[in-house]
Amino acid sequence: MASATDIAETGGTVRRERVFSAINKAGGWLDALGFSWLVPILKIAAGDNPREQLGELKRVLLIPLLGIVTFILAWGILAPQVQTSLGAVPGPVQVWEQAVNLLDDHAREREKAADFYQRQDERNAKLEAEGKTDRIKWRSYTGKPTYLDQIGTSLITVGLGFVFATLVAVPLGIASGLSRTVNGAINPLIQIFKPVSPLAWLPIVTMIISATYANPMEWLPKSLLISAVTVTLCSLWPTLINTALGVASVDKDLMNVSRVLQLPTRKTVTQIVLPSSLPLIFTGLRLSLGVGWMVLIAAEMLAQNPGLGKFVWDEFQNGSSQSLAKIMVAVLTIGLIGFALDRLMFALQRAFTFSANR
Numbered sequence: 001m002a003s004a005t006d007i008a009e010t011g012g013t014v015r016r017e018r019v020f021s022a023i024n025k026a027g028g029w030l031d032a033l034g035f036s037w038l039v040p041i042l043k044i045a046a047g048d049n050p051r052e053q054l055g056e057l058k059r060v061l062l063i064p065l066l067g068i069v070t071f072i073l074a075w076g077i078l079a080p081q082v083q084t085s086l087g088a089v090p091g092p093v094q095v096w097e098q099a100v101n102l103l104d105d106h107a108r109e110r111e112k113a114a115d116f117y118q119r120q121d122e123r124n125a126k127l128e129a130e131g132k133t134d135r136i137k138w139r140s141y142t143g144k145p146t147y148l149d150q151i152g153t154s155l156i157t158v159g160l161g162f163v164f165a166t167l168v169a170v171p172l173g174i175a176s177g178l179s180r181t182v183n184g185a186i187n188p189l190i191q192i193f194k195p196v197s198p199l200a201w202l203p204i205v206t207m208i209i210s211a212t213y214a215n216p217m218e219w220l221p222k223s224l225l226i227s228a229v230t231v232t233l234c235s236l237w238p239t240l241i242n243t244a245l246g247v248a249s250v251d252k253d254l255m256n257v258s259r260v261l262q263l264p265t266r267k268t269v270t271q272i273v274l275p276s277s278l279p280l281i282f283t284g285l286r287l288s289l290g291v292g293w294m295v296l297i298a299a300e301m302l303a304q305n306p307g308l309g310k311f312v313w314d315e316f317q318n319g320s321s322q323s324l325a326k327i328m329v330a331v332l333t334i335g336l337i338g339f340a341l342d343r344l345m346f347a348l349q350r351a352f353t354f355s356a357n358r
Contacts (some may be wrong), residue, residue, distance in 0.1 A: 177247025
């Protein structure tokens with residue numbers, strides 16, 4: 001007969017195993033989101049071998065931090081040695097100061113907007129009380145876009161272009177993967193257009209949209225649409241190629257079963273082809289989003305879409321002593337947002353594909 005101590009120890013072991021199992025399951029998601037360094041900390045807190053987990057923590061957190069710190073130190077030491085027409089290249093401190101200034105500018109602009117709407121409400125309320133409802137007017141605040149507003153515009157633009165690219169590339173990729181004829185027709189076009197720079201596409205896109213989109217809607221300005229279509233033309237190829245490869249790689253036995261069961265094409269695609277090819281499709285989507293975000297900056301510079309690309313161009317044209325530091329803030333912002341978008345797509349891939357969860 002088991003003693004109370006044995007039962008307690010068994011119960012404790014079971015609870016620990018459950019905790020570690022939960023941590024391991026969460027570890028995949030944390031890794032997908034870029035927080036894999038939390039896993040060894042959680043395991044140490046749960047009572048795992050500290051020495052082993054500290055070694056893992058060193059690998060996933062301390063060594064990357066050491067690389068970042070080394071880069072910042074080298075930047076701070078070498079930057080003042082390089083003189084430009086605007087003065088010395090700004091170091092980390094100057095760039096941080098400009099980042100804070102940009103955030104302060106955003107806060108001040110939001111306060112101005114709030115004051116504007118408050119005065120408008122008070123004026124209209126007064127006119128209504130005096131019975132002069134015909135003089136009531138509602139206007140939108142027309143202040144300059146702030147840095148955070150420009151980040152939002154860039155995210156909307158790349159999101160729109162990415163959606164357009166996905167809607168074109170996935171169906172074409174499926175058709176190409178299922179049919180050698182379609183693949184033979186599309187492949188030369190892919191090889192020709194895939195290397196084309198956004199700077200080459202932009203004049204063509206600008207002329208076509210200017211001719212066909214003469215009366216732009218308020219929520220979709222012409223400059224935003226031009227940038228989004230340019231992103232689409234440059235970013236759809238990785239998704240198209242990976243989708244076609246994923247569909248062509250579907251197990252032939254599964255395809256034979258669908259033929260034996262005489263499944264209609266729609267069911268074959270939705271129940272067999274897509275689930276089997278999702279890992280490669282998501283790989284293509286991740287690559288397309290990365291390409292689209294990179295292309296966007298050049299597109300916004302030339303199309304004058306009020307996003308990060310226009311911010312960089314305006315600061316370059318401005319030529320003030322603070323411009324170079326602000327451009328470096330934008331460069332770091334672009335890099336961090338690009339990393340976040342990639343992690344988001346990887347998390348979605350993990351959520352919707354079986355292979356990422358094994």
